[in-house]
Amino acid sequence: MLQDYQLLRIPGPTPIPPSVQQAMMKPMTGHREQETKELLNSIRPSLKKIFGTNEEVVIIAGSGTAGLEAAVVNTVSPGEEVLVIVTGSFGDRFAKICKAYNLHVHTLPYEWGSALIPEEISSILVAHPSIKAVFATYCETSTGVLNPIKELATTIKQTSDALVIIDGVSCVGAVETKMDEWGIDICVTGSQKALMLPPGLCFIAGSKKAWNMIEKNHQPRFYLDLRKYHKTIQENTPPFTPALSLLYGLEQSLSILESEGLHQVYKRHQMMKEMTRAAFKAIGIPLLTTDKDASPTVTAIKPDVEPDALRKTLKQEFGLVLAGGQNNLKGQIFRIGHMGYCTPADILQIISCIEIGLRKIGNVQEIGIGVKAAQQAYLQGDGV
Amino acid sequence: MLQDYQLLRIPGPTPIPPSVQQAMMKPMTGHREQETKELLNSIRPSLKKIFGTNEEVVIIAGSGTAGLEAAVVNTVSPGEEVLVIVTGSFGDRFAKICKAYNLHVHTLPYEWGSALIPEEISSILVAHPSIKAVFATYCETSTGVLNPIKELATTIKQTSDALVIIDGVSCVGAVETKMDEWGIDICVTGSQKALMLPPGLCFIAGSKKAWNMIEKNHQPRFYLDLRKYHKTIQENTPPFTPALSLLYGLEQSLSILESEGLHQVYKRHQMMKEMTRAAFKAIGIPLLTTDKDASPTVTAIKPDVEPDALRKTLKQEFGLVLAGGQNNLKGQIFRIGHMGYCTPADILQIISCIEIGLRKIGNVQEIGIGVKAAQQAYLQGDGV
Numbered sequence: 001m002l003q004d005y006q007l008l009r010i011p012g013p014t015p016i017p018p019s020v021q022q023a024m025m026k027p028m029t030g031h032r033e034q035e036t037k038e039l040l041n042s043i044r045p046s047l048k049k050i051f052g053t054n055e056e057v058v059i060i061a062g063s064g065t066a067g068l069e070a071a072v073v074n075t076v077s078p079g080e081e082v083l084v085i086v087t088g089s090f091g092d093r094f095a096k097i098c099k100a101y102n103l104h105v106h107t108l109p110y111e112w113g114s115a116l117i118p119e120e121i122s123s124i125l126v127a128h129p130s131i132k133a134v135f136a137t138y139c140e141t142s143t144g145v146l147n148p149i150k151e152l153a154t155t156i157k158q159t160s161d162a163l164v165i166i167d168g169v170s171c172v173g174a175v176e177t178k179m180d181e182w183g184i185d186i187c188v189t190g191s192q193k194a195l196m197l198p199p200g201l202c203f204i205a206g207s208k209k210a211w212n213m214i215e216k217n218h219q220p221r222f223y224l225d226l227r228k229y230h231k232t233i234q235e236n237t238p239p240f241t242p243a244l245s246l247l248y249g250l251e252q253s254l255s256i257l258e259s260e261g262l263h264q265v266y267k268r269h270q271m272m273k274e275m276t277r278a279a280f281k282a283i284g285i286p287l288l289t290t291d292k293d294a295s296p297t298v299t300a301i302k303p304d305v306e307p308d309a310l311r312k313t314l315k316q317e318f319g320l321v322l323a324g325g326q327n328n329l330k331g332q333i334f335r336i337g338h339m340g341y342c343t344p345a346d347i348l349q350i351i352s353c354i355e356i357g358l359r360k361i362g363n364v365q366e367i368g369i370g371v372k373a374a375q376q377a378y379l380q381g382d383g384v
Numbered sequence: 385m386l387q388d389y390q391l392l393r394i395p396g397p398t399p400i401p402p403s404v405q406q407a408m409m410k411p412m413t414g415h416r417e418q419e420t421k422e423l424l425n426s427i428r429p430s431l432k433k434i435f436g437t438n439e440e441v442v443i444i445a446g447s448g449t450a451g452l453e454a455a456v457v458n459t460v461s462p463g464e465e466v467l468v469i470v471t472g473s474f475g476d477r478f479a480k481i482c483k484a485y486n487l488h489v490h491t492l493p494y495e496w497g498s499a500l501i502p503e504e505i506s507s508i509l510v511a512h513p514s515i516k517a518v519f520a521t522y523c524e525t526s527t528g529v530l531n532p533i534k535e536l537a538t539t540i541k542q543t544s545d546a547l548v549i550i551d552g553v554s555c556v557g558a559v560e561t562k563m564d565e566w567g568i569d570i571c572v573t574g575s576q577k578a579l580m581l582p583p584g585l586c587f588i589a590g591s592k593k594a595w596n597m598i599e600k601n602h603q604p605r606f607y608l609d610l611r612k613y614h615k616t617i618q619e620n621t622p623p624f625t626p627a628l629s630l631l632y633g634l635e636q637s638l639s640i641l642e643s644e645g646l647h648q649v650y651k652r653h654q655m656m657k658e659m660t661r662a663a664f665k666a667i668g669i670p671l672l673t674t675d676k677d678a679s680p681t682v683t684a685i686k687p688d689v690e691p692d693a694l695r696k697t698l699k700q701e702f703g704l705v706l707a708g709g710q711n712n713l714k715g716q717i718f719r720i721g722h723m724g725y726c727t728p729a730d731i732l733q734i735i736s737c738i739e740i741g742l743r744k745i746g747n748v749q750e751i752g753i754g755v756k757a758a759q760q761a762y763l764q765g766d767g768v
Contacts, residue, residue: 001644001727001768002640002644002649002652002725002726002727003401003639003640003643003644004401004402004403004404004640004725005401005725005727007729017387017388017389018388019388020388025409255387256386256387256388259387260385260386260387265386268386317728318727318728318729319727319729320729341386341388341389342386343385343386343389343702343703344701344702345391345702345703345704345733345736345737346733348732348733348736348737348755349729349730349732349733349736352729352732352733352736352755352758352759353729353732355759356759356762356763359763360763367756367759367760367763368752368753368755368756368759368760369752371732371736371752371755371756371759372751372752372755372756374736375736375739375740375751375752375755376751376752378740379740379743379744379751384385
């Protein structure tokens with residue numbers, strides 16, 4: 001196998017575009033200098049578009065989990081009631097964070113691989129009117145489900161005054177997100193997924209209502225205190241040293257997304273989902289989720305062979321890195337990340353390699369069926 | 385289309401491995417300092433292996449053409465007779481260089497797309513016993529032909545005392561090259577092909593016999609005077625400032641090739657050729673060369689559509705960059721470069737994209753045939 005060759009197709013970290021990599025090589029600047037202020041000033045409006053909000057988006061040096069924790073510690077206090085909707089591993093994480101902060105946690109679990117059902121939330125909110133916040137996952141990375149967040153927010157707003165707090169880590173920037181229009185109060189994402197950056201930044205956007213709650217919340221916090229970040233955001237002076245190289249990269253990755261056009265970016269991800277799903281349907285290997293519940297950014301597949309053996313073969317033969325199952329789904333599925341710096345041409349490559357892998361370790365007889373179905377799905381679209 | 389996304393599959397420049405790119409970022413060093421001597425000292429033995437020689441390999445800052453010119457000006461003098469075997473655009477270039485230096489040039493032209501026939505050389509050498517050197521191309525980049533250089537050298541040695549001078553630019557490092565064993569006197573290559581570097585370096589290896597001729601040759605020359613480079617090569621002190629960043633990269637790219645193992649590198653290229661050819665045969669679109677004459681590094685295809693229209697579509701839809709035809713073959717063929725930082729997974733991707741392109745602009749009805757044939761060709765091998 002050719003050394004230093006890799007096809008990284010896990011649901012994050014995702015590959016970095018060369019121009020982003022290059023931007024991150026810029027020399028360090030003083031983080032209180034005018035250059036850094038100008039950099040932050042150019043980033044802010046682009047980030048708002050990606051979250052679909054007119055409010056400011058806070059950037060924190062930390063992983064996606066730091067962003068999820070910030071969403072908890074800034075909005076609710078020990079003993080307060082929250083509802084966490086769990087559709088997979090990252091819903092679980094929200095619940096764990098809430099429990100770590102001694103909240104009174106109601107969880108609404110769904111089978112892993114299924115999306116949440118918005119109508120089922122209302123009765124819980126009615127039964128527990130003290131619930132202060134509802135936590136849910138937009139794309140559940142562990143299952144490849146895209147939860148109906150717009151409908152969830154609408155339902156919650158009709159029933160309750162609870163904040164709608166969304167983990168958008170593995171999809172914001174790749175799927176439409178309209179916080180203001182849909183009534184999402186807090187939305188979190190990370191740098192290493194659709195934003196085509198290395199891990200190390202998280203982003204937290206809040207509604208006016210959320211910012212009011214954040215201001216009033218008494219939960220002890222320091223580094224993750226969103227008030228500190230929000231207070232001076234319009235002066236472009238972050239409270240703590242920002243992760244500068246990642247911000248240089250962010251400026252470039254946002255520029256790439258804007259050049260393509262967000263509408264087109266979403267269409268490209270939709271196409272990659274359709275091609276991937278068409279391929280496995282044609283091969284005859286079950287997808288974990290239904291078409292309706294599937295995310296444009298990650299697809300989980302339940303092969304009839306040992307998924308980890310398949311992944312090992314694909315890495316050895318082609319340098320193709322796919323993800324396995326997590327927790328409940330360990331050893332049962334493999335997952336393809338198709339977000340960020342990824343195109344339909346990559347899907348064709350992934351599928352044709354996987355077909356060979358399945359043939360090598362499984363009992364697949366005919367090959368070429370999957371990639372043909374993906375080609376056909378591409379041709380049925382009107383270009384991406 | 386995703387900005388900053390490209391699948392560069394022309395027969396050079398070829399993509400650069402990330403670790404090579406990174407190596408080239410090292411700070412400049414003094415070119416007379418110990419560090420540079422150590423760098424050159426580590427490069428020399430690896431280069432010899434690639435050329436299949438125990439003699440030193442000279443590195444010059446310049447394009448492949450500089451290397452071809454060096455092979456001319458250092459070996460023959462105005463008025464002397466040479467034979468140039470022309471199987472395409474780069475054979476033509478050798479002839480042009482020879483003519484520019486007022487040599488008495490015999491050319492032996494072959495139809496573009498065919499390989500030279502070694503037995504046909506003997507009669508020319510017998511008829512013109514004053515021929516001092518025979519110039520030929522190993523891989524003719526413009527047609528995708530791999531000329532039978534081993535057999536050519538054997539034939540020449542049996543008939544004549546002429547130097548055997550080979551342009552190996554688009555294949556050395558990707559196909560077996562045994563200068564000493566085969567009796568090649570001079571072999572030239574460039575950095576931007578199988579060696580996975582940017583353009584900017586050429587490499588010239590010579591036999592003992594060649595070095596004797598070079599020492600005695602009176603043709604005026606300065607920058608390309610190989611004696612200057614050869615004299616101090618074992619002290620690692622090049623006569624003129626070397627292209628340092630490319631040398632940093634070269635050290636890494638040679639290390640990548642050695643990690644894979646040269647035998648394996650050649651096998652990988654052979655496999656990529658077989659997959660590509662199987663695909664177009666299945667699709668039913670003619671290849672320019674026969675199987676016997678085909679190079680493992682570049683494949684030329686004669687589609688029934690306008691090749692440049694196809695290339696335009698592939699660039700727009702997939703960011704896939706293929707090469708067109710040159711000179712005699714302009715507008716008639718397209719060429720796929722599959723050398724260097726390229727694997728069977730890339731061939732699967734290229735073929736599945738091209739099938740879509742052919743469907744979009746041609747009258748191809750069934751898709752998926754080509755990529756399936758490439759998958760099957762891969763499965764018939766024993767791994768690369």
